[in-house]
Amino acid sequence: MSESFLLEMKNISKSFSGVKALDGIHLQVRPGECVGLCGENGAGKSTLMKVLSAVYPYGTWEGEIFWEGRELKATSIRETEKAGIAIIHQELMMVPHLSVAENIFLGNEISSHGFLDYDAMNARAQELLAKLNVHDINPALPVLNYSGGKQQLIEIAKALNKNAKLLILDEPTSALTSSEIRTLLDLIKQFKAEGMACVYISHKLEEVAEIADTVTVIRDGAHIGTKPMAELNTASIVTMMVGREMKNLYPKEDHAIGEVILEARNITCWDVTNPNRKVVDNVSLKIRKGEILGIAGLVGAGRTELVSTLFGAYPTAHQGTIHLDGREVSIRTPRDAVRAGICMVPEDRKKSGILPIIGVGHNMTVSVLSRFARFGLIDEHQELAQIQAEILRLKIKTADPMLPIASLSGGNQQKAVLSKMMLPEPRVLILDEPTRGVDVGAKYEIYKLIFALAKTGVAVLMVSSELPEVLGISDRVLVIGEGQLRGDFVNDNLTQEQVLAAAIGHAAQVA
Ligand SMILES: Nc1ncnc2c1ncn2[C@@H]1O[C@H](COP(=O)(O)OP(=O)(O)OP(=O)(O)O)[C@@H](O)[C@H]1O
Numbered sequence: 001m002s003e004s005f006l007l008e009m010k011n012i013s014k015s016f017s018g019v020k021a022l023d024g025i026h027l028q029v030r031p032g033e034c035v036g037l038c039g040e041n042g043a044g045k046s047t048l049m050k051v052l053s054a055v056y057p058y059g060t061w062e063g064e065i066f067w068e069g070r071e072l073k074a075t076s077i078r079e080t081e082k083a084g085i086a087i088i089h090q091e092l093m094m095v096p097h098l099s100v101a102e103n104i105f106l107g108n109e110i111s112s113h114g115f116l117d118y119d120a121m122n123a124r125a126q127e128l129l130a131k132l133n134v135h136d137i138n139p140a141l142p143v144l145n146y147s148g149g150k151q152q153l154i155e156i157a158k159a160l161n162k163n164a165k166l167l168i169l170d171e172p173t174s175a176l177t178s179s180e181i182r183t184l185l186d187l188i189k190q191f192k193a194e195g196m197a198c199v200y201i202s203h204k205l206e207e208v209a210e211i212a213d214t215v216t217v218i219r220d221g222a223h224i225g226t227k228p229m230a231e232l233n234t235a236s237i238v239t240m241m242v243g244r245e246m247k248n249l250y251p252k253e254d255h256a257i258g259e260v261i262l263e264a265r266n267i268t269c270w271d272v273t274n275p276n277r278k279v280v281d282n283v284s285l286k287i288r289k290g291e292i293l294g295i296a297g298l299v300g301a302g303r304t305e306l307v308s309t310l311f312g313a314y315p316t317a318h319q320g321t322i323h324l325d326g327r328e329v330s331i332r333t334p335r336d337a338v339r340a341g342i343c344m345v346p347e348d349r350k351k352s353g354i355l356p357i358i359g360v361g362h363n364m365t366v367s368v369l370s371r372f373a374r375f376g377l378i379d380e381h382q383e384l385a386q387i388q389a390e391i392l393r394l395k396i397k398t399a400d401p402m403l404p405i406a407s408l409s410g411g412n413q414q415k416a417v418l419s420k421m422m423l424p425e426p427r428v429l430i431l432d433e434p435t436r437g438v439d440v441g442a443k444y445e446i447y448k449l450i451f452a453l454a455k456t457g458v459a460v461l462m463v464s465s466e467l468p469e470v471l472g473i474s475d476r477v478l479v480i481g482e483g484q485l486r487g488d489f490v491n492d493n494l495t496q497e498q499v500l501a502a503a504i505g506h507a508a509q510v511a
């Protein structure tokens with residue numbers, strides 16, 4: 001064989017307590033090549049990359065890894081980093097209270113005369129960030145001051161500092177704004193031109209189609225195929241991923257829309273860190289029984305703040321009133337909301353959606369435990385039956401319902417969170433970016449669930465940054481821009497252009 005690979009993973013298998021997560025996977029990367037790694041939630045993508053980067057050290061998996069022609073038997077991340085493999089994990093791994101520079105140099109600190117040299121680290125961090133065309137990050141400030149997108153760039157600066165020859169990006173854009181995504185994709189193209197190779201994992205297949213030279217698809221831990229991107233398109237990748245053709249991405253079903261159930265009047269709330277800035281500015285909305293109301297807008301427009309206020313989860317006081325069935329209600333905490341029949345699946349699963357070390361099943365039933373109580377004790381048998389029914393219904397991939405939820409793949413965690421908020425049988429269900437990191441097949445399942453809920457009369461309020469999704473399932477679309485209501489459209493031949501125009505403040509059309 002004449003071709004020389006930068007990386008060759010051969011016949012990789014990995015099990016977790018007897019359950020095979022990877023079963024004979026192959027992956028090849030040439031220098032300067034970008035390989036898209038695709039597969040459904042739980043297919044094994046993150047696991048494969050953890051094998052490569054020695055998060056799972058040599059000896060805890062089977063198969064062989066060749067790096068620059070030599071077998072690599074790394075037992076620590078340090079070793080793979082030294083070899084030139086840098087990984088940016090699906091869940092960012094920064095220390096929020098440490099400064100940007102401290103995070104970049106974590107484990108590689110610059111010191112002089114036995115002391116950490118902060119000036120040198122800050123200066124070098126600034127240099128690295130400048131290479132990424134980033135000029136508005138202060139390396140001396142804590143990482144928590146910066147958005148998800150900026151944090152992603154800080155992670156990349158860290159990889160650059162280590163002179164990576166291969167950059168692994170695991171689902172890097174799920175929390176980024178569209179302009180941050182643009183910046184990232186352009187950077188990767190620039191790195192590629194400079195000879196850096198990359199493995200790119202994303203459920204956003206348009207991104208994969210844009211930057212990958214080759215695509216490898218895995219399903220249930222097995223290698224399905226590797227093809228040049230030139231022979232593929234997003235539809236054929238989907239077919240390889242799910243094993244069948246998916247013609248219709250949105251299983252739209254007719255459902256009756258009834259009377260107004262929830263009404264918010266003149267909601268205004270203020271920025272937590274800047275009490276003079278309104279993040280939601282005098283927004284009123286109504287949602288009817290059985291209605292699916294999409295809330296579109298740019299990231300940072302105030303959508304999350306608006307729906308968090310309706311759920312009693314926004315940390316500061318608000319102005320305006322909330323009415324249920326025509327009567328004013330006081331919703332100050334999520335507890336008040338749940339009691340009133342309003343549930344919410346939050347945007348940030350890691351921060352407020354899950355109890356990470358608790359079992360998948362208990363995460364799902366935590367808000368309805370009293371349902372299984374008998375004479376003051378929990379009927380565990382009954383609880384388990386409910387959990388198992390939910391796991392089947394949502395096709396949640398887990399070897400055991402008692403495994404900690406953090407051990408599930410990202411998309412499967414999301415399904416468990418959805419289940420947790422559906423079990424209390426809410427009358428109004430608020431979903432904030434419900435399909436983030438969820439694969440196409442599972443998205444379809446989630447949409448089916450949303451339609452099924454709407455059919456039973458539940459009002460669904462969905463915030464989403466994915467316009468095709470908003471247009472694919474909503475009955476009506478509200479557009480929020482800079483905290484204000486910029487549009488209220490019946491979703492009848494509504495186009496992405498119309499929604500975007502309203503979001504950026506053109507052609508506002510308030511019905
Ligand atoms: N630490 C662990 N303990 C037990 N099972 C695990 C562990 N890590 C992963 N798994 C299982 O291995 C399988 C593959 O998970 P992995 O996270 O690699 O999927 P993925 O392809 O990255 O999915 P996603 O697109 O949702 O991120 C899943 O079934 C998952 O539950």
Ligand SMILES: [Mg+2]
Binds near residue numbers: 045047090171
């Ligand atoms: Mg993953």
